[in-house]
Amino acid sequence: MALIVTTCPHCLSEKMTMNCIGGRGIGSMVANLLFECGGCRLPVAAQAIDHGQRANNIAGLNLNLSDEKHVQIAVWPQLTMSSAPKHVPPRVAAVYISALNSTRKASDADEGARHVAGLALGKALEMGLRAYDPTVKGMLAARITALAKQGKLPGDLADWCQQLRAIRNEATHEDDALSMEDLDNFAKAIETIFMHLFTMPGMLLELQGKQVP
Known part of the structure; x- marks a missing residue:
C-alpha cells in the first residue's frame, strides 16, 4: 500500500510514517489518497501523480510517496509552523x-x-x-x-x-x-x-x- 513519511501537520510528529487508508484513482496516473498519522490518528489527504503505475487500481498501488523522483505530490492540510504575535520579545x-x-x-x-x-x-x-x-x-x-x-x-x-x-x-x-x-x-x-x-x-x-x- 501507499505510504508517506513526513511531519504530521496536526501533531507535528517528525518523520511519521502514515499508511494509506483509502483512495481513488483519477484516470491512469493520478490518485487521491487518504492517510492516517501513526501518532495522533488524524487524517492527511494527498494527490499523487505516479509515472508508470496504475493509479486507477488503488488496491495494487505500491507508491513511495516520499520518493520525489517517481511521484509528484500535494498534501493537505499543509504544514504550518507555530508563531508568536509580532513584537513579542x-x-x-x-x-x-x-x-x-x-x-x-x-x-x-x-x-x-x-x-x-x-x-x-x-x-x-x-x-x-x-x-x-x-x-x-x-x-x-x-x-x-x-x-x-x-x-x-x-x-x-x-x-x-x-x-x-x-x-x-x-x-x-x-x-x-x-x-x-x-x-x-x-x-x-x-x-x-x-x-x-x-x-x-x-x-x-x-x-x-x-x-x-
Missing part, C-alpha cells in the same frame, strides 16, 4: 511557540502531554507579563494587580489575566490535566493578551516612525 516568543507546539502534540487520549502543554502555556503567560514590566515584582497574582493599579493593564484585561492565572495554577497543581478545549482557549487568550501588551504598542511606534524596542 524573543525569549517570550520562543517559550510561547514551544507551548503552542506542545498543545498541538497533545490529545484527549494523552493526559501527560496535556499536562505538559498546560504548564508550558502558564510559563509563557508568566514570562510575558514579566517582560512587559520587569520592575513589577512578586508572584503572578501580585504583578497583575500592580500592573492594573498602575494603569498598564485595563481592568477587563487584568481580570482576564487573573482567570488565566487560575487556569495555570490548575494545570500546575491539579492531578487532572486540562482538556484540549481548555488548552486551545488558554493559548488563544494568551495570544490576545500578548497582542495588547506588545503587538499594538509596537505597531503604533512603527506608524510614528520610531524604533520598536
Whole structure:
C-alpha cells in the first residue's frame, strides 16, 4: 500500500510514517489518497501523480510517496509552523511557540502531554507579563494587580489575566490535566493578551516612525 513519511501537520510528529487508508484513482496516473498519522490518528489527504503505475487500481498501488523522483505530490492540510504575535520579545516568543507546539502534540487520549502543554502555556503567560514590566515584582497574582493599579493593564484585561492565572495554577497543581478545549482557549487568550501588551504598542511606534524596542 501507499505510504508517506513526513511531519504530521496536526501533531507535528517528525518523520511519521502514515499508511494509506483509502483512495481513488483519477484516470491512469493520478490518485487521491487518504492517510492516517501513526501518532495522533488524524487524517492527511494527498494527490499523487505516479509515472508508470496504475493509479486507477488503488488496491495494487505500491507508491513511495516520499520518493520525489517517481511521484509528484500535494498534501493537505499543509504544514504550518507555530508563531508568536509580532513584537513579542524573543525569549517570550520562543517559550510561547514551544507551548503552542506542545498543545498541538497533545490529545484527549494523552493526559501527560496535556499536562505538559498546560504548564508550558502558564510559563509563557508568566514570562510575558514579566517582560512587559520587569520592575513589577512578586508572584503572578501580585504583578497583575500592580500592573492594573498602575494603569498598564485595563481592568477587563487584568481580570482576564487573573482567570488565566487560575487556569495555570490548575494545570500546575491539579492531578487532572486540562482538556484540549481548555488548552486551545488558554493559548488563544494568551495570544490576545500578548497582542495588547506588545503587538499594538509596537505597531503604533512603527506608524510614528520610531524604533520598536
